[in-house]
Amino acid sequence: MTTQDHDVEEARVAERVERRWATLSIAIIVVLAGAAAFAGIHQATMPQGRVETIQPQIIHLSGEFTEANLGSAAEPDGSVTVRAVGQQYSFTPQCMVVPADTPVVFRATSPDVVHGFLIQGTNINTMLVPGYVSEIPARFKQPGEHLMPCQEFCGVGHEGMWAKVKVVDRTEFLTMSSKNRRVTCVE
């Protein structure tokens, strides 16, 4: 065997090994994307699917984000809708109440700049962008308290923008909601 033959043979081996690795790499990627698609189709945690707009400058005046309408509302089907607004540098309501073990939907927006909506100890985490409504379905397993910081830089007061989410027993929530149309920690 000449050196040249040897070289050609060597190059062929190198290529074969390489091709095997490339195939494995592609398989890994296909599995990853496939797993994401599968979990998405089967309604695991998903990024918000629908784009919903709202006129940011007048949310205080009319529509679902007027002050009297913010807080938790018990729906006829037994679920709960929580409406909130994030603005420089606070959330309204500053403390939200939700029942444990109940389907909850958070609907929130911002009238000024971009804010974040993150409930610690859960995977509820979204952005509030002025002009758009963010909607997150959730279910809290146990009663307790969660901190809810704004996670996006929104100006010099950003570090002070923290709210709270109080998860209470379902019956306790029902008593609260029978007394008030909209429930927050402040009765």
Next chain:
Amino acid sequence: MLNSRRLVLAHFWLAFTVFGLALVLGAWQMFIRSPLHTWISNPEWYYRSLTAHGTVMGYVFPTLVAMGFGYAISEVSLNQPLIGRKWAWAGFWLIVVGAVMAMIPVALGRASVLYTFYPPLIGSPFYYLGVVLVVVGSWIWVALMSVNLHAWKKANPGAPVPLPMFANVAGSYLWGWTAVGAALELLLQILPVAFGLKSTIDAGLSRVFFSWTLHAIVYFWLMPTYIAYYTIVPRAIGGKVYSDTMARISFILFLVVAMPIGMHHTFADPQVGAGFKFIHSAFTALVALPTLLTVFTICASVEIAARMRGGRGPLGWIRALPWSNPIMLAVAFSFVMLGFGGAGGLINMSYQLDTTIHNTQWITGHFHLIFGGAIVIMYFAIAYDLWPHLTGRAMRDLGLMRLQLWLWFVGMIVTTFPWHWVGILGMPRRMAYYDYTDPAVAPQAVSVMLSAIGGFILLASGLLFIVILLRAQRAPREEAGLYRFSAALHPPVAVPALNSYALWIALMVGLTVTNYGFPIAQLALRSDTSVPAVYVGANP
């Protein structure tokens, strides 16, 4: 041939000087927001510092490294004097002027909007103009790389373009197109408002524009590092590149798929629909491919070096590697950090898992580990490797160089691992202080302190790096010999389709249009979602 030494040195010195300054700010930020210090009395100072740190580390430092390294690659690998050296100096001075122009309003507290801009927050127009000048300066480099390559191709028809230049030009095209997203945001949305010509802005649209730049910019930062993996490391440790073709494929894949994936930064945003989010998520998975290929090729190249040095056994060869060589150490550290950072990245790009860590300290930990760790440690290696050839002086501080790399590696791990952890606990990003007395925040205190200590280790390492470069600049003169890049085990004879870019650029632009065109058009046509600008620092 390395004729433009002053040009390359000027880029490197400016890069590492601004890096040193931004590093001091970074360490200060880690300290000031940790429980080691009381609450900062004026949080505005923190955001000023954060804006400066991000702007310098994101736009100025890596751009200068890529440019300086790019000019060196063009001359050495093509063996041809740089065409357009005057233009190159013009680009350099544009960056100097731009950086100063951007930093003055930041220092005065007139542009505390962070390097990601965040409209409708609007700062001084000079901040944005400065950033634009930096980008324009770098576009001169993009054009020059293309001009130099074409001159060489004309003189060498049909010959395969040397791998370093092939990768370098791919990186420059990537940057040229990546920067367009932020440029559109600045020119169409932010600057008109900053100058008072318009008063409202659509924050949703600007977030989509920025995502176009925000992800692929990371691959622009990464290019010099990957070029060093393929073309410096094997030669420096006495080996050869396992596969020249695979290297070309990797760089082309970066060029094509780094771009149309940026919307994974907007998974949690309400202004983008689920379909495009999923498409971008799937494309992001694809961008892992060039990295997986690179990991294989570089490990194989390193193994070749070890076996050529007499290494034996399935893993025994690792001991035969030249561990006292700083380049060997740097690439090993870089790979470890790339491994951890890459694994974290797979979580970030995941359509579902992202929601757990989105905009938490996990993200800050992630990109510091990948960029500050895996990428920047190879910038150090590039400087160490090129320095004797640029200065014509010997570099003898091998022990100090190893210490510096060790400190950077340890510092980065100590900084970023606890950072990831507090992110999982839900600690939000970009806050001037935290109330550690709150029982829900208290468990994060120890981790934040550890991160701050890591920050100081990094600062020590960064300053030591500059000391090493300064000492080398004063060392006795010594001819370093001809600068070479690594040779391939099987040098390429003909590389069809991997010798030019037209097809790949068409794919890059085409994929950007398909993945971004519709969402951008839809957002741009909407008129009722704009909000009045919120001016920053208007009344001191």
